[in-house]
Amino acid sequence: MGKNKGKKVEAITPRDVDFARWYTDVISKTEMVDYAPVKGFMVIRPYGYAIWENIQKLYDAKFKATGHQNMYFPLLIPENMLQKEAEHVEGFAPEVAWVTEGGGKKLNERLAIRPTSETIICSMYSKWLNSYRQLPFLYNQWANVVRWEKTTRPFLRTSEFLWQEGHTLHETAEEAQEETMRMLGIYREVAEKDLAIPMVVGRKSESEKFAGAAATYTMEALMHDGQALQSGTSHNLGQHFTKAFDITYLDRNNEQQYPYHTSWGVSTRLIGGLIMVHGDDNGLVLPPHIAPIQVAIIPIAAHKPGVLDAAQDLKKRLEGRFKVTLDDSDNSPGWKFNQWEMKGVPIRIELGPRDLENNQCVLARRDNGEKIPASLDDIEGTVGDLLETIQQNLYDKALKAREEKTSTAENMDEFKQRLAENPGFVKANWCGDPACEDKIHEETGASCRCIPFDDEQEVIGDGSCVCCGKHADKMAYFARAY
């Protein structure tokens, strides 16, 4: 007898009762992640890591298709190197973990565990680059980074996380800007098409940009609780680092020049977004493109003749095209339904004696609970189509939810009222003055998430700044954020 026979899956705290507890329940009960012995660090368990592998595969293919190659740079950065770009060190130094002893000896110089790799990569680029003929440099690395954080939550903010960081060099400012936009576009494309998370994109304000960047661009997602999640950033670094690290090359006119520089990254944080955008009170809801298991087959009355064989046949038919599991454990069907539902598997297939008599099975959709009888004849085609339908539906649902949680405000009173009534994005005109940005943050808790690009700009009301009332050139998205 199965040890879980008859047991119910332990309940998950409802989302709208306590969203933070819901999140913690989901990530632990689904065994995606666990807390490490060192505070603020996480262990990514197989179910979480398989999602990360899928995310990696999708992005890595697009990086390579756009001419980027992978490299690996060292984990440890000498302190003097981290200090070369003034804004950069100011931004990152407070979060650094320092190695001070190695091989039984105290080191002469502290070594930073990379919080990001601009400095060490630039030190190598300055050695490698000689001529314009070598440009562009289009490189990326997949790596772990450490940033000592005070308040942490698995995937969303941890002292160590996994990410990729692209680092490119270009002849002209225009090419660097194009690259910065290209990578933001790739980030958004995979996030929307595969993670089914609609993104708002735009430029970061001066106070929110990357330490050392000329400009930072971001994609921002809205979570179920109305808080925003910065989900990927692409930085135009101008010549800040190339000058600090004396990276020069001979240009087409045989003159020494500093190249233009970009960097861009997405991280395991995306997994947190995936959970908080799609999940519901029964647990995870995973988009088919990213789910480690797309189809779970559950035999009904498995002891009846032919059922288990038919379930195994079905698995064989499907597993060439899809990621399939057959749950032939001795737990009860009801327990299995809950279990695979909690794990967010897009389609559950139920197959029992009566189904077999009718040459059919039942497909249960995780995204909307619908149960669909389907002939076994073209089950591969039916499942394939349904997975795409679910993928699209999850995106549409998430977009609708975001739109419902997005409001506009013309003055501070409206701003506060909108956030109180309907937490989410507030679109408001902003004059660009950091004093207004600070005041908005102090009074509402919302930060400037991004200033949309011109093609997505709108004028709210009469075009005056939501805070100071002066003329505002731009509208921005504000929200409380993770």
Next chain:
Amino acid sequence: MGKNKGKKVEAITPRDVDFARWYTDVISKTEMVDYAPVKGFMVIRPYGYAIWENIQKLYDAKFKATGHQNMYFPLLIPENMLQKEAEHVEGFAPEVAWVTEGGGKKLNERLAIRPTSETIICSMYSKWLNSYRQLPFLYNQWANVVRWEKTTRPFLRTSEFLWQEGHTLHETAEEAQEETMRMLGIYREVAEKDLAIPMVVGRKSESEKFAGAAATYTMEALMHDGQALQSGTSHNLGQHFTKAFDITYLDRNNEQQYPYHTSWGVSTRLIGGLIMVHGDDNGLVLPPHIAPIQVAIIPIAAHKPGVLDAAQDLKKRLEGRFKVTLDDSDNSPGWKFNQWEMKGVPIRIELGPRDLENNQCVLARRDNGEKIPASLDDIEGTVGDLLETIQQNLYDKALKAREEKTSTAENMDEFKQRLAENPGFVKANWCGDPACEDKIHEETGASCRCIPFDDEQEVIGDGSCVCCGKHADKMAYFARAY
């Protein structure tokens, strides 16, 4: 005019003049790797990293096919945790890099950057494991590790390297032993079939085994200079760690038990082996299964009408099945020949006006210099077959080289003479006494690389120990080693 037009590729030091310099020349001129700012650390450049990605892909597929899943454990291990298994800490403590400051504060406890992850993984396993129903635990991680080394050489021994480490738990000692052997088998299979490196496998002596293991098994390769390279190890850890970390479960009889434990790893060191086994005085020689570029197309008299178009057509035909590059730079064909030869590309295809007239091209083999005219009609098939021929030939050549460098010795004089005349493996009977092992090492510089399994055991001479002359149960492989 191309900046390299007319230039010759700078010469590589011949292997037999100075093997160490040859190695350094090859890895730097082919841009596989560079030296990092912190001594002993390396930067893996795209050409080196692409090989690592290929190695990862091959092993990862086999790990998954044998039921293993990937996870990710934290980089930092608290000092008290590293100390729980006595032999383990003794073995690794001298090589540890310690984090003592984080987030602007001195830490209460030093944190080790993982030199290997047995301890932190066991601390989590003890939390996760409850019942025999959960066993086996079959997990792996791909990660970076740090071991502070005094003498380093890129890929071969570096203070940081990339690897995978498998960590499994089992109900019985037999299952753990089977797993240990299964993974050694997988290591060997990929190494021999894909890296084309023949391996000697067997058990490590007590003094050479992993710190904390019950038994360590190894695959050992022989480099061109006659030195051995430990290329992958699989450890049966018994219950050493499961007891130290109090990992218990309820067995089939409802009794508390300690599970049996294995760990196994291969690393970026394999790239060093690949270079030193196959490379020659012209540079790298890469086995087709692992080469980032399998075919380099060089147009001859590229300015003549039709040549460049035909080269591009050829590239299009081949690139669906193979990893192909077309070198249409304005360097001279001779320079290109040298360049791609140095990079170890298995097949160079030359295509000039006269070839086109005859509907043919010329295939130049990197492994033996042979030039083969081939019809363009079934060029895909011809190239595919030739790549497999080259793959096999590289293995055969390497095996022959190893056999020529393997000798036997019945006493210490013979041992020294063999090593002096023909550096390589010396097979000799060994009584198993560590004193003899030490003496052999002191007098010859050769260490015990492994004790072959019974099916590959031989008796040398009269079966007496090469050192003390007493009866020896086993024969072992000795060599100087990296």
